[in-house]
Amino acid sequence: MAGPVSRRQLLIGGGLGASAVVAAAAGMSPIRFEAAAESQHVHDEKPRQWAMVIDLRKCDGCKKCTEACQTEHELPQSFEWIKVFQVQDKQGRMYNMPRPCFQCENAPCLKVCPVAATFRVKDGVVLVDQDKCIGCRMCMAACPYGARYFNYNEPPAPTHPFQMKATPEHPVPQQKGTVGKCMFCVHRTAEGQLPACVEACGMEAIWLGDLVEDVATNGHETVRLSQFLKDNDAFRYKEDLGTAPRVYYIAGHGQLLDA
């Protein structure tokens, strides 16, 4: 199971040979996840590269995505892994901007973690291993988007009577004293389901895309991702920081492209 590929992946995620060996020896989750992912994409030459497109023209700020996310991950009210901002543009008009984790390709949070508790899996999603996180909150200081949430208090009691052990792919319940964030619902995408927020959006404003197959869907329509981004002048938030987010926005109310 822990073939050379997943070991290398771990090295990339872990930054250090020693940590990779330790993690592999302890049978830690990245390997389990990759095994699951491999069975899923058994016909694919490459793993999927998840991306998200959020259509600001359609978002009406109902926060159904936030609620669905909180239900899915059994989060308290104050944990808005996908948070809907009400933004005033420079002309004074209001629009809504949902912000999940951007799963940056050049993720600042990933670089600063002292124990490599936050790592990237094969399909480009950045996860947190809460069994490893020491709670230093350096990643929260490093994230330019405020996408990370620290469990200051005990998370709510699990609603499911036979709760499975939390894993980085399904971090439910959250662990007190550690950091959590949006993980594009990799436990759902691995099963062929859309992330909870995408599914819950009544305005069909959130699209899940795959950069490799170049498709995106909001659960109702499917489009060619690159063409869709090009046609709609999609932009990435704070592009100038060089973090290369995997989340694209489509502006539509005349707001400036750098939001």
Next chain:
Amino acid sequence: MDRLTRERYVERAVWPIGRGDRNFWLSVAVLSAAVLAGLYAWIYQLRNGLGVTGLNQKVSWGFYIINCVFFIGISYGGAMTSAILRLTNAKWRAPLTRIAEATAVAALVVGAVYPIIDLGRPDRFLTIPLYAQVGSPIVWDLVAISTYILASFVFLYLPLIPDFPVALAALGDRSKFLGPLYRLLSLGWRGTLGQEKALRRGVGIMAVLIIPLAVSVHSVLALLFAVTARGGWHSTIFAPLFVLAAMLSGVAAVILVVGALRKVYGLQEFITAKHFRYLSYLLVALGVGYLYFMVSEYVTEGYLLESTTTPVLEAIFTGAYAPAFWAFSVGGLVFPLILAVAPGRFPIGRACLASVLVVAGMWLKRFLIVVPGMAEPIMPWDWGRYSPTWVEITITIGSAAAIPLILIVFFRFFPVMSVHEMDEVEGVEERARPLLVPGFAGGGDD
């Protein structure tokens, strides 16, 4: 220094050892109470989690990170006063080095606990070396701080070695229970030429080593902030700025501790206005340097007014944090520097007052670095708020009380001024060598 003066010097140096008068026990009681209160608050936090602090999702670093930077900065007084003065062969340092080195160790030990207090999962602290991700500034901090702690202990211990026989002789019948401890720690020191040479070389190497080590610690502490994309943090001058800030607060702390211990232990004959004047010059040189760095940072950032830095600069100069900023820059930097070097009466009192203001100002400055950078709206949301709870405040007070507690307990066992160093600067040939001490085999070439 004639023989009689030297005798008085040795007598003053060992005076606090084993002496438990009312003032001593009263100070120990008060300081211990504060430390215990701090420990209680920490245990309370360990049981209930960081939720008992004022930290929140926006401002996730607060008092603990401020205190970590602050107390480790205080420890730079040792590296500065002792190592640099040793390397530049400034002879007036001799009665001050022990106090400076001990202050460094005390402040460093206290400051080094703060990263652990700040962790959400302190039980996993020891997994950091196990999983260490070398790209993380936290790992750099840990390596630098732990090396620096080790070096500071050695730097305090080495010059102590030749003082043990001298102290034992001077203590006479007060030395009964200290004898075995001193014999153990003195590593068979007899003051032979070979030993003298080895010691001088060892201390010399440590004095050289401790400076780059100290510089590295605050440089990587600065990188903790500078590697992020936050306003007011992402600055190329941050590492040298932090190092200078640490040296400034360290020298101020040494002036304070020297001023206090001089009174308490009656060292007025040997630590005089001259010492305070020289230390004040050092303070002012560092303070002016710091001011220059700070102005050049703010001018560079304030001229361009990038979108991330502008809100922080506005908040600091004219907004919610302006009172703290102006209190620091005027009351904690410019005014005390003038106060310390202005000619006139009460040089000692003025140096001490200036140092109190500088130390307080440097704490405020660290607050002004950490909190506004955290609270700044990096997303379209409101400014974050941070008001520390009793837990953070009690831990902060307790840790501050731990430093004088460590110092008075330390000087109850070890000489407060270095005798050997004084002999050295006064010239080996004219120095009165210690007499043969019973229990110390040999006794050298007496």
